[in-house]
Amino acid sequence: MAGELRAWIRERPAGAKLPSTRILAGEYQVGPVTVQSALQLLVADGLVETRPGVGTFIAATRQARPVDVSWQTTALGWSDVFDVEGSGVRTHAPDVIGLHTGYPSPSLLPGALLRSAVQKVSRDPEILMSAAPASGLPQLRAWFARDLDGQRTGGSGIDESDVIVTSGGQSALSASLRALAAPGEAIIVESPTYWGAMAAAKAHGLRMIPIARTKDGIDPADLDAALAAHGSRVFYAQPTYANPTGDVWSPHVRAEVMQVLAARKAFLVEDDWARDLYYDAEPLPPIAAADENGHVVYIRSLTKSLSPAIRVAGLVARGPALRRIRSSRWVSELFVPPFTQQVAVDVLAHPGWNRHRAALRRELRTRRDELRAQLTRAVPEVEVTQVPRGGLSLWVRLPRGHHAAEVAERALTLGLAISPGSEWFPTEPYDQFIRMSFAATPHTRYVEAANILAEVLR
Numbered sequence: 001m002a003g004e005l006r007a008w009i010r011e012r013p014a015g016a017k018l019p020s021t022r023i024l025a026g027e028y029q030v031g032p033v034t035v036q037s038a039l040q041l042l043v044a045d046g047l048v049e050t051r052p053g054v055g056t057f058i059a060a061t062r063q064a065r066p067v068d069v070s071w072q073t074t075a076l077g078w079s080d081v082f083d084v085e086g087s088g089v090r091t092h093a094p095d096v097i098g099l100h101t102g103y104p105s106p107s108l109l110p111g112a113l114l115r116s117a118v119q120k121v122s123r124d125p126e127i128l129m130s131a132a133p134a135s136g137l138p139q140l141r142a143w144f145a146r147d148l149d150g151q152r153t154g155g156s157g158i159d160e161s162d163v164i165v166t167s168g169g170q171s172a173l174s175a176s177l178r179a180l181a182a183p184g185e186a187i188i189v190e191s192p193t194y195w196g197a198m199a200a201a202k203a204h205g206l207r208m209i210p211i212a213r214t215k216d217g218i219d220p221a222d223l224d225a226a227l228a229a230h231g232s233r234v235f236y237a238q239p240t241y242a243n244p245t246g247d248v249w250s251p252h253v254r255a256e257v258m259q260v261l262a263a264r265k266a267f268l269v270e271d272d273w274a275r276d277l278y279y280d281a282e283p284l285p286p287i288a289a290a291d292e293n294g295h296v297v298y299i300r301s302l303t304k305s306l307s308p309a310i311r312v313a314g315l316v317a318r319g320p321a322l323r324r325i326r327s328s329r330w331v332s333e334l335f336v337p338p339f340t341q342q343v344a345v346d347v348l349a350h351p352g353w354n355r356h357r358a359a360l361r362r363e364l365r366t367r368r369d370e371l372r373a374q375l376t377r378a379v380p381e382v383e384v385t386q387v388p389r390g391g392l393s394l395w396v397r398l399p400r401g402h403h404a405a406e407v408a409e410r411a412l413t414l415g416l417a418i419s420p421g422s423e424w425f426p427t428e429p430y431d432q433f434i435r436m437s438f439a440a441t442p443h444t445r446y447v448e449a450a451n452i453l454a455e456v457l458r
């Protein structure tokens with residue numbers, strides 16, 4: 001629809017008014033949400049501008065000569081870059097029910113704590129107008145060190161010198177993969193796994209070797225065989241509330257993976273993105289808590305529990321790996337803005353932080369239960385693969401004969417955004433699953449969401 005509107009616009013003068021949403025919906029036989037999504041694309045391209053209460057008009061700037069970038073195709077040459085922009089980072093019209101993204105709605109975040117920290121920090125000239133140390137503010141590094149050290153079951157203690165602060169977990173895992181493996185080398189990943197980790201691996205020219213998930217997490221023998229067969233030294237994994245499946249590795253898998261890493265002289269990049277996002281019992285300690293000799297590169301993100309607008313994570317590693325990762329992170333962003341780091345320090349030190357985490361857990365549990373209940377009511381033919389004990393989503397198997405990408409596309413035209421499972425597999429794009437995240441949308445809209453999915457599958 002956006003394509004046809006573009007053609008329509010090309011033939012009309014700047015300032016001309018577009019037909020109303022109602023007329024466009026009738027002409028194209030689509031819902032008003034689809035019309036709004038198409039118009040938003042045109043607004044983003046600068047082709048039209050909306051004047052609230054008046055209508056949508058062809059923008060004056062579209063008269064400019066179109067940019068001719070055809071030369072870039074030759075100049076850039078062949079590319080194997082993973083060019084999927086994960087559905088979780090897409091934006092949709094405000095009335096679309098957003099079950100696609102893992103970024104939490106404001107009602108899940110510590111708004112009052114953040115506001116008061118921002119006010120306090122904005123009065124500090126030192127923080128407002130100075131650079132930060134490349135590895136991060138000492139108080140924030142110390143918080144991440146204490147957080148892991150408090151769960152240690154083996155090895156010497158962790159202190160702030162073992163920590164690097166990064167702009168969220170994504171930056172930490174990109175820097176780690178770049179530092180630990182050379183382009184062309186293989187890394188081992190769980191299948192399915194987080195699309196952003198796969199994108200980072202691809203962008204660095206790494207080959208991804210998948211190992212299957214099992215009911216206990218993974219089979220350590222599979223890991224051992226994959227490391228040996230591919231000469232790999234790096235395993236990226238999420239042992240606790242994996243995104244997208246919700247899996248948790250059992251205690252014996254955790255212990256055996258440590259043994260495999262030691263025997264194969266390999267690294268685990270442990271992505272602990274959801275440590276604060278459990279619903280009932282506290283999660284098992286991270287694998288890094290038992291690491292004695294620097295096999296685990298531990299990434300603890302606060303983006304989902306503190307705020308996506310603050311985006312800080314701590315990376316803990318030991319030895320030359322830590323030094324290499326520090327350089328790898330530094331070359332892309334020098335340092336994380338001290339303002340956001342200091343806001344994080346203040347919120348984490350506030351007694352309200354633990355109250356916030358408890359409230360967050362209660363709300364997430366309600367959302368998980370309500371989304372499951374609505375799926376059972378409206379779409380009993382789909383299978384919620386497990387009842388997760390933490391994280392932000394349900395991993396749902398579609399009935400035979402349905403393809404996730406098509407289901408996601410059709411759902412969007414009816415006003416529901418979900419993530420097609422095909423984005424989450426490193427090799428075969430298994431098209432049978434969808435991820436439905438309850439992070440961004442409160443449970444009051446799940447009845448409608450489940451009804452839309454039912455309509456799509458009918």
Ligand SMILES: Cc1ncc(COP(=O)(O)O)c(C=O)c1O
Nearest residue numbers: 102168169170194243273301303
């Ligand atoms: C499993 C996993 N790891 C890492 C990240 C990136 O974390 P951040 O938003 O802190 O960069 C995400 C974000 O959704 C994620 O789901």
